[in-house]
Amino acid sequence: MKKIVLSVIGLALFATACNTSKEPKRDMSNPFFGEYNTPFQVPPFNEIKLEHFMPAIDAGIEEQLTEIKAITDNKEEPSFDNTMLAFDQSGELLRKASIFSTLKSANTNDEMQALAREITPKMSAHRDNIMLNKELFARVKAVYEKRNELNLNAEQLRVVEKYYQDFERNGANLSDEQQAELRKMNDELSMLSLQFGENMLAETNKNFKMVVENEADLKGLPSDVITAAAEQAKKDSMEGKWIFTLQKPSMLPFLQYAEKRELREKLYKGYIGRGNNNNANDNKEIIGKMITLRDKRAKLLGFNNFAAYSVDINMAETPENINNFLMKLWTSALERAKVERADMQAMINKEGGNFKLESWDWWYYAEKVRKAKYDLDEAQIKPYFKLENVVDGMIYVASKLYGVQFIKRDDIPVYHEEVIAYEVQEADGKHIGVFYMDYHPRPGKNNGAWCTNYRGQSYENGQRITPVVSVVCNFTRPAGDVPALLSYEEVTTLFHEAGHAFHTLFADGPYRRTSREVARDFVELPSQIMEHWASEPEVLRVYAKHYQTGEVIPEALITKLTKSAQFNQGFETVEYLAAALLDMDLHTQPFNGDVEASEKASMNKIGLIDEIVPRYRSTYFSHIFSGGYSAGYYVYIWAAVLDADAFDAFKQSGNIFNPEYAAKFRTLLTKCGTDDGMVIYKNFRGQEPSIEPLLKNRGLK
Numbered sequence: 287m288k289k290i291v292l293s294v295i296g297l298a299l300f301a302t303a304c305n306t307s308k309e310p311k312r313d314m315s316n317p318f319f320g321e322y323n324t325p326f327q328v329p330p331f332n333e334i335k336l337e338h339f340m341p342a343i344d345a346g347i348e349e350q351l352t353e354i355k356a357i358t359d360n361k362e363e364p365s366f367d368n369t370m371l372a373f374d375q376s377g378e379l380l381r382k383a384s385i386f387s388t389l390k391s392a393n394t395n396d397e398m399q400a401l402a403r404e405i406t407p408k409m410s411a412h413r414d415n416i417m418l419n420k421e422l423f424a425r426v427k428a429v430y431e432k433r434n435e436l437n438l439n440a441e442q443l444r445v446v447e448k449y450y451q452d453f454e455r456n457g458a459n460l461s462d463e464q465q466a467e468l469r470k471m472n473d474e475l476s477m478l479s480l481q482f483g484e485n486m487l488a489e490t491n492k493n494f495k496m497v498v499e500n501e502a503d504l505k506g507l508p509s510d511v512i513t514a515a516a517e518q519a520k521k522d523s524m525e526g527k528w529i530f531t532l533q534k535p536s537m538l539p540f541l542q543y544a545e546k547r548e549l550r551e552k553l554y555k556g557y558i559g560r561g562n563n564n565n566a567n568d569n570k571e572i573i574g575k576m577i578t579l580r581d582k583r584a585k586l587l588g589f590n591n592f593a594a595y596s597v598d599i600n601m602a603e604t605p606e607n608i609n610n611f612l613m614k615l616w617t618s619a620l621e622r623a624k625v626e627r628a629d630m631q632a633m634i635n636k637e638g639g640n641f642k643l644e645s646w647d648w649w650y651y652a653e654k655v656r657k658a659k660y661d662l663d664e665a666q667i668k669p670y671f672k673l674e675n676v677v678d679g680m681i682y683v684a685s686k687l688y689g690v691q692f693i694k695r696d697d698i699p700v701y702h703e704e705v706i707a708y709e710v711q712e713a714d715g716k717h718i719g720v721f722y723m724d725y726h727p728r729p730g731k732n733n734g735a736w737c738t739n740y741r742g743q744s745y746e747n748g749q750r751i752t753p754v755v756s757v758v759c760n761f762t763r764p765a766g767d768v769p770a771l772l773s774y775e776e777v778t779t780l781f782h783e784a785g786h787a788f789h790t791l792f793a794d795g796p797y798r799r800t801s802r803e804v805a806r807d808f809v810e811l812p813s814q815i816m817e818h819w820a821s822e823p824e825v826l827r828v829y830a831k832h833y834q835t836g837e838v839i840p841e842a843l844i845t846k847l848t849k850s851a852q853f854n855q856g857f858e859t860v861e862y863l864a865a866a867l868l869d870m871d872l873h874t875q876p877f878n879g880d881v882e883a884s885e886k887a888s889m890n891k892i893g894l895i896d897e898i899v900p901r902y903r904s905t906y907f908s909h910i911f912s913g914g915y916s917a918g919y920y921v922y923i924w925a926a927v928l929d930a931d932a933f934d935a936f937k938q939s940g941n942i943f944n945p946e947y948a949a950k951f952r953t954l955l956t957k958c959g960t961d962d963g964m965v966i967y968k969n970f971r972g973q974e975p976s977i978e979p980l981l982k983n984r985g986l987k
């Protein structure tokens with residue numbers, strides 16, 4: 287998963303039954319209550335204990351309510367400074383303590399999960415207590431209504447408009463009775479989403495493992511994959527056997543290479559069955575409740591359905607625009623996927639296999655077809671993608687584009703011993719921020735990859751408070767003597783998440799509400815554009831070096847990689863679009879009470895072929911049920927139009943590091959919250975984006 291950082295509101299404001307009586311005595315041994323004496327004032331992870339969170343969150347809630355009371359008690363006429371700015375700056379302690387949820391995604395345990403069940407409803411209630419605070423809204427509205435007479439600059443004007451919209455969208459204009467109903471729904475939804483995430487964690491990391499006892503069943507697997515499976519078995523006290531899990535670094539190579547077809551089927555069915563096993567971690571009922579509640583909530587707020595509510599503030603504006611856009615790509619992608627299917631079936635027939643291709647065969651035969659067509663397989667390129675070398679490549683690109691430098695620092699506290707901390711500096715040594723990297727799977731880590739932050743940028747007394755950003759992945763681990771060798775997908779994922787990190791690191795503005803906040807369908811532009819550099823021959827020659835010999839990737843291999851760039855793009859696009867369309871259907875169509883049946887109906891409607899399963903099925907669609915992408919999974923391909931077009935500008939100029947475009951793109955990253963996405967984009971590009979580069983890249987013309 288590639289995840290956005292939570293919205294300002296989501297991150298900054300949290301929740302409770304309000305009681306603004308006198309401040310209780312604070313336990314000053316709780317690090318959240320003091321200044322951080324760490325390099326760049328990063329959170330002192332080594333001092334923060336589980337028992338520190340709740341008191342800090344409670345105090346943070348109180349403190350923010352006191353700050354808000356000071357705004358509403360102000361006898362002066364509502365102004366930008368005494369209302370908007372004061373509100374924008376409120377909630378500092380709560381922001382500090384809210385690293386709880388950031389940590390929980392990357393490094394949880396049973397105690398944290400239990401604590402999350404206490405914290406979540408408090409946060410939800412606190413958010414409502416702010417958004418539904420009548421006195422506060424009256425002042426926000428007063429400023430909003432006279433905003434054009436206040437001599438505000440463009441950014442301040444946007445701050446006013448965005449905050450007014452936030453209140454409106456969170457029910458400030460509803461009647462008391464409706465607001466009471468809304469509070470109940472918000473509370474219920476927050477807990478359902480939490481439960482969905484917990485179930486996913488259990489279903490991915492605990493409830494399934496495939497134990498292989500017979501060495502012959504490993505036939506076809508590369509030796510590093512076998513070593514990793516043996517190490518997993520040893521960890522699970524089954525030395526001498528091999529264990530494969532539903533975590534991608536374990537599952538995908540098995541699907542790609544294992545000759546034993548029944549075992550590929552078993553593993554794949556384990557994966558696509560997650561959340562749908564009628565056990566304690568089943569997600570079907572939760573999904574039913576969530577989509578019903580979301581629909582009711584959207585209607586209460588004056589929209590036809592949840593998707594209409596959700597995308598109203600996005601570049602796409604309406605579900606119809608999104609569906610039309612997705613369907614425009616669907617037909618040609620499906621055609622291509624059918625051609626790919628035929629190639630694979632031909633391969634099966636040629637080998638004398640007397641069976642029809644199934645979904646669990648796709649990776650295995652795709653690999654074979656790639657070998658036959660391009661004389662290329664993943665095992666050939668992996669030795670050139672040692673994790674550390676790929677990181678060097680990403681840093682090289684960042685420094686060529688933006689002149690930044692990465693300095694590895696052992697003195698910066700980290701939240702887990704495997705995490706690596708960098709200081710990011712300008713070319714002249716000026717501090718930009720701190721960048722954590724956390725690469726490998728652990729039982730307490732959500733699956734997927736994401737970028738998040740432990741502190742966003744802000745200004746305090748004219749001084750910039752610098753960001754602390756974190757990239758969390760689930761990449762292949764080193765195994766035996768072999769270092770972590772990444773798959774090509776992992777390579778691009780690393781560049782992608784780093785792109786999100788640069789968005790956060792470069793953001794620079796006086797107001798939290800506009801400093802890095804962008805529409806959800808803009809947010810994958812900063813990340814996805816970085817993927818283009820990862821595969822450029824000029825860049826590969828810098829970082830893709832053999833892990834044993836140090837030899838630079840041979841030109842012949844680069845040529846094969848370039849030639850095979852469109853390989854399997856039918857499949858990739860179809861499995862993605864199927865999930866994006868499923869998300870839109872779930873959030874626009876009336877729910878018939880049966881999750882599986884409605885998913886099937888959606889897929890039949892678009893003619894999805896049996897050999898492809900949507901990239902996420904409903905019961906493990908974390909993006910939309912616990913990850914902030916509800917009615918928003920489409921954003922990746924929406925933004926892909928932008929990133930393909932933006933990178934095309936570099937490419938067409940004849941210099942993929944064109945300094946003029948690089949400077950403009952950095953400005954886009956620095957200022958992208960200050961205006962609508964299309965305006966910001968056109969400032970960079972000088973024109974509207976074209977869909978042609980995307981179609982060309984994917985061979986979908």
Ligand SMILES: [Zn+2]
Pocket residue numbers: 288289290782786810813
């Ligand atoms: Zn992303």
